[in-house]
Amino acid sequence: MPELPEVEVVRSGLAPAVTGAIVTGVEVLDRRSLKRHDPAMGDFESRLAGARIAAAVRRGKFLWLPIEAAAPTRPATGAVGALGAHEPAGTALVAHLGMSGQVLLRTPDHPGDDAHARIRIHLEHPEHGELRVDFVDQRIFGSMAVDRLIATPDGAAAGYSAGVTGDWAGFVPSQVAHIARDPLDPAFDVRAFLAAFGRRSSGVKRALLDQGLVSGIGNIYADESLWAVRLHGEQPASSVSPRRARELLEAVRQVLQKALAEGGTSFDAQYVNVNGASGYFAHSLNAYGQEGRPCPRCGTTMVRAPFMNRSSHFCPRCQRVSAPRTRANVAG
């Protein structure tokens, strides 16, 4: 369930069940799902055993659960607030769903019959009792890892956690540090984004998909956002005026928020929330997967074109590559 709305659906479903819970057991059924776990952190299972989960946080498509270890693993010298900007501040269980990952919340007696269950985490929650979190991932592009938390450069909360805050709030897993804030993050720097966007010579779609520039957007929501503002994905980002770039950003925000309100996009049972239920945004798609159908705006037949080893979907009439901005046509 890869893009921001789908990951947020998982985060919000997970949060009330796991916050405050203690890890009572970890089963790694396929170690390939630990490919992003740094062995220098120690054994994945024993790092988690006995830990208490403090929250569920998301930035872009990354999800993490800050944890308090069973026993202190660092000297209690100084308060958390006194930590230097680059000092480790605890750890987190990091999850990325890749292309086909699911995080399913279950009762402990749920049959473990998923063909692609890779990791099972057993929890004891003070109010909800025993729970099980199953990480299911057909293609194994996703992963789980225990990672150290490092301070955010801007000091702001590292990601979205629905207002739940703690000492971990200004800290991001080291493997997520290079990921830009997402467009729904209150600390998202619009001016910095517009400046960086305007310096890109590559097409606007490639720029939207660059998680180091702006996170959370994948192929579906890139196509939807570009359709909304009538931009062709191959239009060089540097040729788009700041005003148009701002409109694009606003379209991205609206598309993500609408998808989130509808529970995300599901095409099949592969993409579900923590209870295994599908979202409804697929019914609201205007561009993605609409090739051969009329453009909802102008009626022209929508097309699909190869793009970065996958596909772009757009209206050939509404969305055309325009001439680069020159001094002449900017002035005129």
Next chain:
DNA sequence: ATACACGCCTGCTGGC
């Protein structure tokens, strides 16, 4: 720093 090709995995679909 940015830009781009490629690899990582499994399973389904459509064409032959």
Next chain:
DNA sequence: TGCCAGCAGGCGTGTA
């Protein structure tokens, strides 16, 4: 029926 190419919502690395 069988086989195989092509396709799928993502990210990291290596190379210029």
